Amino acid sequence: MHNFTATYTDLYQINMAQVYFQQGKHEHQAVFDYFFRKLPFEGGYAVFSGLETLLEILEDFRFSKEDLDFLNAQGLDSKFLDYLKDFKFQGNIISSAEGDIVFPTRPVLQVEANMVEAQLVETILLNILNFQTLITTKASRIRKSAGDQMLIDFGMRRAQSSGAYHASRAAFIGGFEATSNVVAGKDFNIPISGTMAHSFVQSYDDELTAFRDFAQSHPDNSILLVDTYDTLKSGLPNAIKVGKEMKSRGEELKGIRLDSGDLSYLAKKCRKALDEAGLQDVKIAASNQLDEYVIRSLKEQQGPIDVFGVGTNLVIGDPDAALDGVYKLAFANDKPRIKLSENLAKLTLPHKKQVYRMRNSEGKLTGADAVTLREETNIAHMNHPFDASKSLRFNDCTEEALLHYVMKDGKRTEPPKRLQDIKAYSRKRLAEFTEEFQRFENPHLYKIGISDQLLEEREALRNHYKTQNA
Amino acid sequence: MHNFTATYTDLYQINMAQVYFQQGKHEHQAVFDYFFRKLPFEGGYAVFSGLETLLEILEDFRFSKEDLDFLNAQGLDSKFLDYLKDFKFQGNIISSAEGDIVFPTRPVLQVEANMVEAQLVETILLNILNFQTLITTKASRIRKSAGDQMLIDFGMRRAQSSGAYHASRAAFIGGFEATSNVVAGKDFNIPISGTMAHSFVQSYDDELTAFRDFAQSHPDNSILLVDTYDTLKSGLPNAIKVGKEMKSRGEELKGIRLDSGDLSYLAKKCRKALDEAGLQDVKIAASNQLDEYVIRSLKEQQGPIDVFGVGTNLVIGDPDAALDGVYKLAFANDKPRIKLSENLAKLTLPHKKQVYRMRNSEGKLTGADAVTLREETNIAHMNHPFDASKSLRFNDCTEEALLHYVMKDGKRTEPPKRLQDIKAYSRKRLAEFTEEFQRFENPHLYKIGISDQLLEEREALRNHYKTQNA
Structure with a gap:
């Protein structure tokens, strides 16, 4: 339904890319982290989605002749525009699996590419992943309320314009069985219902x-x-x-x-x-x-309802309507990079990283993901990312690496996943989390730890910039 | 950027259309009203937008071969699908001007078409108009706060997927000067900024x-x-x-x-x-x-800020994120039609109608729009739509008809309007409303009156169905 060319972006990406090109920095390799800072819906988790959509777009994300003519009329450098003629995303995407359960602060996905590529895909990446993750998370909560009852997405008319299209995809991953949205049914192979x-x-x-x-x-x-x-x-x-x-x-x-x-x-x-x-x-x-709260209440009163049709509150992700996902530079031109902030929680995590889900000797979740430098192996001790007085110790734990290459040199590492498979995977992953994490009100807090080495790297960079500005 | 074919709809539209076709009701003429019931943002008005987008889509809203194959696989009637091969919207659109100030209960737009056409365009009409009206209204409020300062839309990354595209268009109409969104800048001729x-x-x-x-x-x-x-x-x-x-x-x-x-x-x-x-x-x-409240507060404290970049809260229309616009049958097969409800405010207004903006002898707004039967002329006395004890009298007033044919037999009655002209018109229309109507908190309530004849028609139909079910 869409034709996303590379002008589906913020102008500043193109303005910055021009400088990189003119300064010969365009071939510098960069690593950006995609992560969010706050869980939506005051919930205990988020469900990552939108990855397949993103990969499909990135495989063919180019400037059209019309795009380049437009940018030329905007006064951009003609040599740079010549360079953009052949622009194509040829970087790597290292990502959590679509449908996995994800948490704030830790990278959900990383882009490794040259500075121009990495910058030009930022907007569409945020736009696609923020929205679908929001809606899949909402759908997952509604599924929780509805138990085994059937859920149908009726939201198209109240969706934010063509956001309807990806809303229906995201809702299916989160646990809906069908949609009223015919084009989404056709393109994503979701059962349609009317x-x-x-x-x-x-x-x-x-x-x-x-x-x-x-x-x-x-x-x-x-x-x-x-x-x-x-x-x-x-x-x-x-x-x-x-x-x-x-x-x-x-x-x-x-x-x-x-x-x-x-x-x-x-x-x-x-x-x-x-x-x-x-x-x-x-x-x-x-x-x-309807939403997760009304459905919960209807079920408490034993209203004999077999099918719930959920519209507005699902497809707009009410009441949040946006996930605050960001895309931050962690590594460029062979050096780790950081962004400081007066607000400690907005400090970024530098360097190429990996994230592990920790399970105890019985295979049960320990209640924490661990963020480390990418090549680190010993992850027995972790620190609170923003509170120096807190730390975690993992004894006899197994670690599951959560970030994997899904795109290398602009090509997928594996064929597109079927939506049903993503949905089934997501359900399985969520089932590992006890009820406490899935509670709507004041859920149990899943922890994020950062390794000693990552903490050291961050503090060294922080001191470097603080000293420079002292 | 988009390619909206006629499968951009809810399945039930197609299911209903099949019945109309099979029963020979597909040529019956219908009139549907588009209206909303609640002003967004607890504000005093809404700014109608999205009309040009809708007309552009309707001019070429057809089923593709792929669409029909898909519907065939869903088990729809093959004769009906043959009929859909030639489907094209050939009806009339009678609408408020894009950018005009609009209010709940009164029709904002009407569709006159055969039952199949009128039904098949419902979803896209609601999807496009609900969202852009929401965002233009939000932008108008932010413009109010910002006074003469420059406003730039930065919201693309947090928009609801490709809702970003129309959000930027709608924000411009509501008073933004520029957008970071390159493709919206290119397609809608909005200044871009980065x-x-x-x-x-x-x-x-x-x-x-x-x-x-x-x-x-x-x-x-x-x-x-x-x-x-x-x-x-x-x-x-x-x-x-x-x-x-x-x-x-x-x-x-x-x-x-x-x-x-x-x-x-x-x-x-x-x-x-x-x-x-x-x-x-x-x-x-x-x-x-930023949003209208933060900007108001920054200006109160005389922060010397020249340019405000507004993102998330603008493009998602925070905190409402959806306008509750509906599309209700008012007339079909030569008869007025009504939908009853236990909730009086959800009762619909039957029949073909016109809406007038009433001004006093000095040309100032009287504070009310009047809804009448389409051919009525005497509009000196109006009734509260839901409270029989309240009525309005208009003495020495001039009436401006607000609904005009913008599409006849599927063709526009005039060439597409430039976005700058829609914006200028909208600004002029809003300027007629005193500050009290534009207040953010508890604004002055603009009234809607319905004519004696319309009230009679409604009550007669209501009694007819009540008696039938007694």
């Missing part, structure tokens, strides 16, 4: 005929919307009538949908009436401003 | 050389980012050094940018030091989690 709108019922002079016509057209797949005029007095009895008629023809009404009023109360009334009419297999779907 | 990132400074062994190289490459257009290591001890003195060097070469440093710390305090310190160094023309730009 019921009917109020307008359908309104367009008929009476509701019963509307239901009958729909059932005739969709004998295997009819979910009748029952609240256009009056749920209990009109929609439900008419749906039951049609459900029985279908049954007598050997067909089956798939479900009814509630879209207003008290969903728990109405679902109970509807379930009872459907059952009494011999329509035990007709499902009850519910929608209308 | 400074430098921390990574640029970090990639050098020292900040001064970084600044010098940048200034050399961008002699007309250098804004130096001064907070990578220490704003006052390092960034500012280095920027002053480079500013003076540029001055001695007959060039001019355009500005410095603050991106952390107390922006008001730092701006004052920087302004003083720049002035003392003879660099009075060097501008101070500030960024970092």
Whole structure:
């Protein structure tokens, strides 16, 4: 659906790249870290997603003739624009697996490339990964609430313009079964699902005929919307009538949908009436401003709802609507690099790094990821990244390296992953985390430790710049 | 950048359209209203935008061969799919002008088309108009705070995926002067602006050389980012050094940018030091989690900031992140149509309608828009849409019709408008509203009245369906 050329970027990337080119720094190798500082939704974890989308875009991220003409008209250097004619991302991506559970401060992904490449892909990388990670995390929370009930993404109309497209992809990874979004279904092979709108019922002079016509057209797949005029007095009895008629023809009404009023109360009334009419297999779907909290509450009240349609709050990632992911230079031209800040938590971690998930001798998570220099091996002792008085010791632990090359010299190291496989992997990874980490309110805090050597490197650089400015 | 085919929709639109086709209802003419129920940001108004985007998409909204193959594989009726081969939107759009000030409950736009067309465009219409109206409204509020200071949209990296593209367009209409978003600049002819990132400074062994190289490459257009290591001890003195060097070469440093710390305090310190160094023309730009409230507060404290770069909070429309716009059937097959609801405020307004902005004999706004049946002429008396005890009388008023045909039979009635013209129009329209309507906290409430005839039509339909279900 998209055609992302290399002008899908912030102008400053191009302005900086021009300087690198003119100063002969464009071939300098750089390493950038992608990470975020704050977990979304006041939750205990985030689910990394968007990687396959990013890789697909990077494989063909170039400037078109029209792009270069535009940049020329903006007054950029013509020699530099000549150089951009052949621009193509030929760097490496070292990443967490898509769908893995990730935490603040630690690198989620690294880009190793020359300065120009690394800078020109920054904006699209942040744009794609920040959003999909946000939505997959939201979807994962809604999945948690919904238990085994079916979840359908209904959010397209309230999504932020074509953000709808990747929202549906991200929601599927996070645990949704289907989407109403046809183009996302087509391009990402997500099951699509559709019921009917109020307008359908309104367009008929009476509701019963509307239901009958729909059932005739969709004998295997009819979910009748029952609240256009009056749920209990009109929609439900008419749906039951049609459900029985279908049954007598050997067909089956798939479900009814509630879209207003008290969903728990109405679902109970509807379930009872459907059952009494011999329509035990007709499902009850519910929608209308749902999120993980409303679904939890509906389930607590044992509203017999089989399918939840979730729209706005899912696809915009309410209430955060943005993940604060950043892209920071850690290494350039053979030297580790740092950004200082008056705010200690905004200090960056220099150097090429690796991240390990630590498990005890029983294979259970210890509750911490460890960030080390890339080549380090001994990770028995770790420091709090921002509080010198705190440290962690790992005894008899196994370490799983979390960052792997997924792109080398601009080429994928393995074929694209199927969305279902990413989803299954994600589910498995989340299942390792105890309930406490998945709690919505004040969840247990997963720790990040940094190695002694990394701490030393950071402090040395910090002192270097402090002294320089003293 | 986009290629929106007609699968950019919710599946239920296609499912419903199939029934209309099979039942011979596909040629029935329908009128749908686009409206919203709640003003965003607890504000006093919204700025309608996205119309040109929508019209451009509708001019070429078709199913591709690939789309139809996909729908075929989903089990849709092959005769219906044959019919969709030639599908093209050939209806009418009757709309408020893009950039106009709009309010809840009243139609903002109407679609007149056959049932299939009207249904198949619903999702993209809502998706495009809801988002751009949200962002233009947000931008308008930020413009209000910023007064005459320059505003640049920096939000691309935190936008909801390719929502970034339309966010930049919408922000420009709402009052931003420029964007960092290169592709939006190119496609919408918005001025683009770019400074430098921390990574640029970090990639050098020292900040001064970084600044010098940048200034050399961008002699007309250098804004130096001064907070990578220490704003006052390092960034500012280095920027002053480079500013003076540029001055001695007959060039001019355009500005410095603050991106952390107390922006008001730092701006004052920087302004003083720049002035003392003879660099009075060097501008101070500030960024970092800005929105209308932070900017208002910075201006109250007289932080000498010339340029505000606004990112996340602008492009996601924080804190709402979605406008609740809906699309409701008002007329079909020669009859007015209604949707009932237990919640009176969710009752729809039936029939083909017009909306008037009422001005008194001095040409000043009366504080109300009037919704009437389309052909009505006498609009001296209006009723509260949901409270029978309240009414409005308009004496000696002039009425401006707000809804006009912008598309007839699938063709625009006039050529595309330039973005600058939409922006200028919007500014003029907003200027008619007194400060009280533009206040951020508890703004003055603009009223919506409905005519006696419209009220009668609504009540008659309401009683009809109530009686039917009694």
